[in-house]
Every structure is written in C-alpha cells, then in structure tokens.
Amino acid sequence: MGTTLLPGGAGKNVLGIDHACPRCQEPLTAPHMLLHCQNHKAQRDHLEAALHSHGVALNLSNVLDPKGAARSPVFSALVKYLLDCLINDKI
Numbered sequence: 001m002g003t004t005l006l007p008g009g010a011g012k013n014v015l016g017i018d019h020a021c022p023r024c025q026e027p028l029t030a031p032h033m034l035l036h037c038q039n040h041k042a043q044r045d046h047l048e049a050a051l052h053s054h055g056v057a058l059n060l061s062n063v064l065d066p067k068g069a070a071r072s073p074v075f076s077a078l079v080k081y082l083l084d085c086l087i088n089d090k091i
C-alpha cells in the first residue's frame, strides 16, 4: 500500500509532468488526491458518505485496504470517486 505513479510518489521520475497539484500547490500524493485536495471535495463528500454507510471512516488505510465485509463496497465507492474526479488514470 502507498506506492502510486502519482508525481508525489514513484511518478516523480516521469519527465514532463507537474509534481504539484495545480490548485493546491501540494505534492500530488495519494493522501492529497484521496483525502485533502479541494478540487475533489464534492466527490469526496459522496465517498465519505458511502464509507460511513458501511461503518467505515474516511482515511487512507480504510480506503486503500478496507477490511472484512466493507471491502467490496469501499472499493466500489473508491472507483466511483476516481471516475467522478477524472483521476482514475493518475493513481
């Protein structure tokens, strides 16, 4: 868990891409894209509501490595989040 091709992760070695979020100027890391970026707040609110409906709090561990019965619905909600944010090709 935690290795991505985002510019703030392993993707920093890819030339010609921006290493910072164009809105927040923070490094483009998984925590930024999934938990903090203001560009995706509306979509994140839906993700958080979906997680809460399964008794899961929104944090990096729960999103990337959900446990038990929540695993499938959390991954479904994560896929929806990535697609809604148009960042599915960046993670």
Ligand SMILES: [Zn+2]
Pocket: 021, 022, 023, 024, 025, 026, 032, 036, 037, 038, 039
């Ligand atoms: Zn951002």
